[in-house]
Amino acid sequence: MADGGAVTAVEAGGSTAHWAPGSQILWRYRENAGARFHIVRPVTVVRDDADLLAVWLAPGTECVKPALADGTPVHLEPLRSRYTKPRTVQRDRWFGTGVLKLARPGEPWSVWLFWEPGWRFKNWYVNLEEPLARWAGGVDSEDHFLDICVYPDRTWGWRDEDEFAQAQQDGLMAPDVAERVREAGQAAVGAVRAWGRPFSDGWQHWRPDASWAVPSLPEDWDRTPAYVST
Numbered sequence: 139m140a141d142g143g144a145v146t147a148v149e150a151g152g153s154t155a156h157w158a159p160g161s162q163i164l165w166r167y168r169e170n171a172g173a174r175f176h177i178v179r180p181v182t183v184v185r186d187d188a189d190l191l192a193v194w195l196a197p198g199t200e201c202v203k204p205a206l207a208d209g210t211p212v213h214l215e216p217l218r219s220r221y222t223k224p225r226t227v228q229r230d231r232w233f234g235t236g237v238l239k240l241a242r243p244g245e246p247w248s249v250w251l252f253w254e255p256g257w258r259f260k261n262w263y264v265n266l267e268e269p270l271a272r273w274a275g276g277v278d279s280e281d282h283f284l285d286i287c288v289y290p291d292r293t294w295g296w297r298d299e300d301e302f303a304q305a306q307q308d309g310l311m312a313p314d315v316a317e318r319v320r321e322a323g324q325a326a327v328g329a330v331r332a333w334g335r336p337f338s339d340g341w342q343h344w345r346p347d348a349s350w351a352v353p354s355l356p357e358d359w360d361r362t363p364a365y366v367s368t
Contacts, residue, residue: 156186162353164276165193165239167267169204169225170283170310175360176227177281178202180353181239182346188243190336191270191277194346195237200355202227217300221308229355238344240336241277244269246322248279249336251344259342262288263297264326266319273363282319283311286326288337294330296323 157163160182167177179201181193204212207224215223235255241248248270250263264286270277283305285297302319305311311319330337 156188157183159183159185160347160350161186163193164356164359165195166276166278166359168278168280170221170280170305174227175278176202176204176225178355178359179232180355181276182350182353184238184344184346191241191243192341193239194350195232195239196346196350196352197232197234197236198352199232201230201232202355202359203230217304220301221305221310236346238341240341241270242335246282246318247326251341257345259290261290262337264288264330266322266326271365273365275361275363278363278365282315282322284319284323286323286330288330290342292330292333292337294327 162180162182165179165181166175168174169176179195180199181195184192184194186192205226205228206212206215207226210223212220212225235253238251239248240251246269247264247266250265252260252263254260266282266284266286268280268282270279282302283298284302286294287297288294302311302316306313306316329335
């Protein structure tokens with residue numbers, strides 16, 4: 139779904155090109171211990187080069203998100219049964235302020251920036267995940283449950299430790315993967331404590347281009363791509 143005049147990654151074979159600013163791509167997550175995509179978010183490319191992929195998730199964007207088959211919102215289901223009840227996916231829209239997502243090639247996390255209304259910066263959010271795999275229409279990953287909130291005063295704290303533990307108990311994450319996630323989390327904490335990139339790069343002052351249209355969700359949002367790089 140990239141813009142017609144933008145540079146895109148090739149679908150199969152050849153080298154991976156970079157997307158031009160303003161290109162529209164998909165940022166997707168596979169379900170844990172499964173093959174289908176259960177989180178899909180159309181985003182606009184802010185920057186894409188050998189060092190960083192930065193994308194903007196605009197307010198009002200139509201997305202795909204997981205849902206319980208019985209209609210219960212996932213976040214309202216008790217944790218003990220949240221990952222064992224039958225699931226489906228549903229279309230919804232991203233409400234509230236937008237999100238700027240930053241990911242460095244090969245890194246097992248991405249960093250998201252959140253704002254309050256009026257562009258008052260709220261926090262950074264370190265989302266531990268599989269390194270992004272690039273394909274012609276976007277990037278794919280798998281979420282690893284455990285996250286870190288980082289605040290403007292440089293304090294930080296772990297998030298979703300209970301979900302991380304429950305996912306292991308329910309067989310969604312093998313012990314060796316969980317250990318790798320913990321190691322990635324400690325590496326991310328090291329970057330926060332050192333106030334390294336991207337926290338020191340001033341992204342909280344960034345603003346989206348007013349001419350950018352809100353990307354649409356394509357009908358084939360769940361297509362299986364040929365990956366070209368990570």
